[in-house]
Amino acid sequence: MQKQLLIIIAGLLLGLSTTLAAAAEAITSAEIIRQAELIRDQALQESEAYAIVEELTMLVGPRPAGSAGDKAAVVWAEEMLRSLGLANVHTEAVTVPHWDRGSLAVQTISPYPQLLTATSLGGSIGTAERGLQAPVVRVADVKELAAIRGDELANKIVFIDKHMERRQDGGDYESTVAGRGCGPMLAEQRGALATVIRSVGTSEHRVPHTGSMSVGGNVAGIPAVALSNADADILAYQLQRNEPVTLSIFSSARSLPEEQSANVIGDIVGTDKADEIVILGAHLDSWDQGTGAIDDGAGVAIISAAAKLILDSGIKPRRTIRFVLFANEEFGLSGARAYAKAHETTIDKHVVGMEADFGAGAVWNFSSQVDESRLSLVQRIAKVLQPLDIKYGNNEASGGADISPLRAAGMPILDFVQDGTHYFDYHHTPDDTLDKIDRQALNQNVAVYAAAAFIAANSNEDFGRLTIKKPDHWSCDALTNK
Amino acid sequence: MQKQLLIIIAGLLLGLSTTLAAAAEAITSAEIIRQAELIRDQALQESEAYAIVEELTMLVGPRPAGSAGDKAAVVWAEEMLRSLGLANVHTEAVTVPHWDRGSLAVQTISPYPQLLTATSLGGSIGTAERGLQAPVVRVADVKELAAIRGDELANKIVFIDKHMERRQDGGDYESTVAGRGCGPMLAEQRGALATVIRSVGTSEHRVPHTGSMSVGGNVAGIPAVALSNADADILAYQLQRNEPVTLSIFSSARSLPEEQSANVIGDIVGTDKADEIVILGAHLDSWDQGTGAIDDGAGVAIISAAAKLILDSGIKPRRTIRFVLFANEEFGLSGARAYAKAHETTIDKHVVGMEADFGAGAVWNFSSQVDESRLSLVQRIAKVLQPLDIKYGNNEASGGADISPLRAAGMPILDFVQDGTHYFDYHHTPDDTLDKIDRQALNQNVAVYAAAAFIAANSNEDFGRLTIKKPDHWSCDALTNK
Numbered sequence: 001m002q003k004q005l006l007i008i009i010a011g012l013l014l015g016l017s018t019t020l021a022a023a024a025e026a027i028t029s030a031e032i033i034r035q036a037e038l039i040r041d042q043a044l045q046e047s048e049a050y051a052i053v054e055e056l057t058m059l060v061g062p063r064p065a066g067s068a069g070d071k072a073a074v075v076w077a078e079e080m081l082r083s084l085g086l087a088n089v090h091t092e093a094v095t096v097p098h099w100d101r102g103s104l105a106v107q108t109i110s111p112y113p114q115l116l117t118a119t120s121l122g123g124s125i126g127t128a129e130r131g132l133q134a135p136v137v138r139v140a141d142v143k144e145l146a147a148i149r150g151d152e153l154a155n156k157i158v159f160i161d162k163h164m165e166r167r168q169d170g171g172d173y174e175s176t177v178a179g180r181g182c183g184p185m186l187a188e189q190r191g192a193l194a195t196v197i198r199s200v201g202t203s204e205h206r207v208p209h210t211g212s213m214s215v216g217g218n219v220a221g222i223p224a225v226a227l228s229n230a231d232a233d234i235l236a237y238q239l240q241r242n243e244p245v246t247l248s249i250f251s252s253a254r255s256l257p258e259e260q261s262a263n264v265i266g267d268i269v270g271t272d273k274a275d276e277i278v279i280l281g282a283h284l285d286s287w288d289q290g291t292g293a294i295d296d297g298a299g300v301a302i303i304s305a306a307a308k309l310i311l312d313s314g315i316k317p318r319r320t321i322r323f324v325l326f327a328n329e330e331f332g333l334s335g336a337r338a339y340a341k342a343h344e345t346t347i348d349k350h351v352v353g354m355e356a357d358f359g360a361g362a363v364w365n366f367s368s369q370v371d372e373s374r375l376s377l378v379q380r381i382a383k384v385l386q387p388l389d390i391k392y393g394n395n396e397a398s399g400g401a402d403i404s405p406l407r408a409a410g411m412p413i414l415d416f417v418q419d420g421t422h423y424f425d426y427h428h429t430p431d432d433t434l435d436k437i438d439r440q441a442l443n444q445n446v447a448v449y450a451a452a453a454f455i456a457a458n459s460n461e462d463f464g465r466l467t468i469k470k471p472d473h474w475s476c477d478a479l480t481n482k
Numbered sequence: 483m484q485k486q487l488l489i490i491i492a493g494l495l496l497g498l499s500t501t502l503a504a505a506a507e508a509i510t511s512a513e514i515i516r517q518a519e520l521i522r523d524q525a526l527q528e529s530e531a532y533a534i535v536e537e538l539t540m541l542v543g544p545r546p547a548g549s550a551g552d553k554a555a556v557v558w559a560e561e562m563l564r565s566l567g568l569a570n571v572h573t574e575a576v577t578v579p580h581w582d583r584g585s586l587a588v589q590t591i592s593p594y595p596q597l598l599t600a601t602s603l604g605g606s607i608g609t610a611e612r613g614l615q616a617p618v619v620r621v622a623d624v625k626e627l628a629a630i631r632g633d634e635l636a637n638k639i640v641f642i643d644k645h646m647e648r649r650q651d652g653g654d655y656e657s658t659v660a661g662r663g664c665g666p667m668l669a670e671q672r673g674a675l676a677t678v679i680r681s682v683g684t685s686e687h688r689v690p691h692t693g694s695m696s697v698g699g700n701v702a703g704i705p706a707v708a709l710s711n712a713d714a715d716i717l718a719y720q721l722q723r724n725e726p727v728t729l730s731i732f733s734s735a736r737s738l739p740e741e742q743s744a745n746v747i748g749d750i751v752g753t754d755k756a757d758e759i760v761i762l763g764a765h766l767d768s769w770d771q772g773t774g775a776i777d778d779g780a781g782v783a784i785i786s787a788a789a790k791l792i793l794d795s796g797i798k799p800r801r802t803i804r805f806v807l808f809a810n811e812e813f814g815l816s817g818a819r820a821y822a823k824a825h826e827t828t829i830d831k832h833v834v835g836m837e838a839d840f841g842a843g844a845v846w847n848f849s850s851q852v853d854e855s856r857l858s859l860v861q862r863i864a865k866v867l868q869p870l871d872i873k874y875g876n877n878e879a880s881g882g883a884d885i886s887p888l889r890a891a892g893m894p895i896l897d898f899v900q901d902g903t904h905y906f907d908y909h910h911t912p913d914d915t916l917d918k919i920d921r922q923a924l925n926q927n928v929a930v931y932a933a934a935a936f937i938a939a940n941s942n943e944d945f946g947r948l949t950i951k952k953p954d955h956w957s958c959d960a961l962t963n964k
Contacts, residue, residue, distance in 0.1 A: 054719070057716075058594075058715070058716050058719040058720065059594040059596075059719075059720070060594070060596075061594075061595075061596040061597075061716070062596075062597070068595070072595075112540075112541040112542070112543075113543075113550070113554075114541075114542075114543040114544075114773075115543075115544070117912060204917060205687040205688075205689065205913050206687075206689060206772070206911070206912040206913040206915060207687065207688060207689075229917070230773075230913075230915040230916070230917055233540070233915075233916065233917060234539075234540050234543070234773070237536070237540040237541075238540065238541070290688070291596075291712075291716070429688070430599060430688040431687050431688040431712075433688060433712040433715075434712070434715065435686060435711070435712055435715065
């Protein structure tokens with residue numbers, strides 16, 4: 001019954017689309033909204049998103065930059081975008097770093113021996129074959145570490161014991177992740193032999209959260225690992241007893257020669273404004289511990305399924321809608337930089353960008369960063385999203401990492417904020433697997449991206465340009481100089 | 483304020499107890515119940531249980547039979563029972579098997595290479611240094627495996643893909659665990675090279691459930707591993723595509739020479755019926771993956787904290803209450819057998835047994851297996867437990883594993899059934915850590931065991947004897963012969 005109804009609707013759309021395609025420039029504002037609503041409602045019923053992320057996680061699995069999985073993902077993604085019917089499907093080469101975590105053993109050796117569940121941080125170096133053993137010094141957070149001026153950390157292992165709080169907007173990530181990003185460097189500058197952090201994450205299970213750390217500056221890098229929350233509890237409990245706790249770390253993490261990866265790109269080619277580009281982005285790489293379902297298989301699936309629904313509507317958009325699956329977001333944004341460089345001459349033709357890289361939770365907030373004079377267009381989109389329980393926030397969105405170089409060059413952005421209550425339970429852990437994805441919430445995301453992209457690509461007006469500014473460069477030194 | 487009140491109550495009890503101890507046999511039924519209720523309510527306010535399981539998990543951690551952790555646990559437990567003020571605290575030697583899981587790597591190697599999160603089953607053997615590679619054959623459950631009569635499993639890896647359902651009473655464990663216990667043996671008998679099972683557990687996280695498998699019979703043992711649910715999903719998905727899936731397994735699991743461990747025992751010595759024993763049991767050993775919080779640190783804490791509360795009441799019970807922390811429950815019940823043997827001549831003096839080995843969830847059901855003529859005593863206990871939302875079930879309880887040899891010899895049992903909704907999320911996984919324990923639910927358990935033991939040790943009547951029967955011997959061959 002429901003299936004028959006869909007066939008009838010599809011038939012109607014097909015008939016309709018022939019007419020519309022022939023006179024794309026004549027599409028009225030009201031008609032754009034009506035079509036966007038149809039696409040939105042179709043997505044809510046069903047989309048290809050779940051099948052896409054299922055295939056990516058079950059067949060390709062982990063795909064960290066430079067790995068065999070990374071290369072397999074590129075092959076898979078090109079084939080996938082092609083099978084959806086996108087035009088100009090191709091790859092653009094990206095040189096990526098290749099870090100390998102090797103194996104790791106972390107244990108308290110005295111006074112209470114216990115093996116701890118840990119994972120090396122991306123960019124950390126290995127230990128000698130016999131590992132390293134040293135007393136542990138605990139700091140509450142990276143600020144406490146940065147404030148240390150004496151030599152009390154010399155030849156010690158620093159333990160950064162900052163808990164990350166669970167919030168819907170994931171808002172405690174910023175203040176916690178500095179411990180991962182800068183902690184190892186600050187510890188090394190103070191003579192520490194290694195850094196151990198409480199995972200930057202909210203998981204209540206025995207899974208440590210990996211992620212990249214800053215290397216460079218005046219230091220060579222040190223072994224650095226994250227403990228699961230349960231294991232950080234063990235270490236903290238042992239330290240509370242006021243007896244010196246000695247930890248042993250063995251790690252064979254290492255950096256390998258750079259590898260070739262690729263951004264994978266496909267278009268829905270526009271009609272009368274084909275040179276103007278509405279860009280939708282997600283990243284194809286993942287960390288190595290999980291299968292990259294939440295981060296960012298979901299994003300790949302959301303924008304790809306949105307492409308399929310727009311194609312299936314049969315209506316050719318006036319502007320080109322481009323779908324970019326970026327290489328290596330996790331370990332230095334290589335794909336984002338390569339895209340901005342390769343498309344330098346047409347950057348000002350990227351009229352708006354949207355990125356999906358915050359998991360598979362339902363969208364609950366929509367913010368923008370567009371020219372103030374174009375907020376009426378944003379409001380038209382907001383009205384189409386309103387029935388999905390999405391509120392408009394403000395015009396101060398910061399957007400995703402992969403489209404940040406384009407934004408810095410003046411491209412407006414639309415930011416669809418997903419429910420992040422559980423995002424940091426899985427983020428960068430072995431637990432980032434397909435079963436964490438709710439199919440209905442995933443389809444709600446597809447509805448959002450498809451409807452917004454459709455409106456953006458068809459409306460007469462655009463979003464203007466942003467004042468060009470330099471990309472945010474954030475430095476660990478700022479912590480010390482504060 | 484609350485603390486002061488407790489001191490006053492303690493003082494009152496102390497005064498009261500001097501009188502009562504002098505005339506223990508004169509304690510009336512009404513007085514027993516009133517005291518049991520006081521003990522119960524004190525436990526609900528606070529007990530030593532959380533601090534006990536905290537110390538055990540944070541300082542000793544994993545303690546599988548024969549390991550260094552096992553020996554450390556025995557030392558810790560003896561000291562702990564002594565510090566509570568128990569009498570006759572001592573250890574009784576138990577010879578235990580010593581199996582070591584070594585390291586493990588499981589991966590699909592074709593057509594879609596992916597590393598899988600797995601754990602070796604207790605008793606499984608290792609592979610050759612280069613591992614073993616073979617095509618996978620899936621069976622839905624152990625019955626399907628047992629029904630195979632041909633040679634289709636020769637030189638294959640068998641995948642037993644039985645899902646365990648979540649239930650409050652943990653009732654799907656029985657039908658699922660046969661796959662772990664018997665699957666490897668049945669597979670080996672049919673010529674398989676190795677067995678892979680979907681974990682016997684309900685965890686929705688990337689943690690595989692270990693546990694012991696049957697070895698012996700006409701087979702030598704084969705490598706056998708459990709996949710986490712998410713990883714079993716990956717393997718099942720790949721197999722559904724109707725292409726042969728080849729798996730690679732490397733394991734260095736092995737059996738080492740037997741080791742010495744011990745049952746750790748302490749008493750509250752009775753007065754006029756001191757030779758009659760009310761026995762409370764839990765097991766001190768744990769699996770090696772977690773820190774043994776739920777299984778069975780919680781049980782150790784519950785019965786030990788119950789002991790402390792009964793001691794703190796200042797009332798000497800008429801019968802002896804014995805607290806036994808059994809060695810090696812997980813890998814063959816060595817401690818249970820050793821206790822029954824060492825106390826062979828006084829087995830008929832064990833008037834009732836209670837075992838805590840189903841985690842830390844609140845008790846919701848109370849069943850018994852006692853002489854039918856003594857159900858009025860059971861009902862008196864049930865009435866004291868009723869305010870804790872505990873319903874009496876029936877007189878068909880089967881009791882725990884560690885007291886099963888005593889039950890087989892005729893000892894009645896009381897069975898306090900905990901909420902097991904989440905027990906099999908953590909059971910035998912790395913995720914069995916302290917943070918999974920709810921302090922309030924733990925104290926509710928202490929209230930139950932303390933009150934019940936107090937009544938059992940003080941009442942004029944006892945629970946009679948059960949018809950002596952042989953312990954249940956369950957054989958994997960039964961599956962084939964069905």
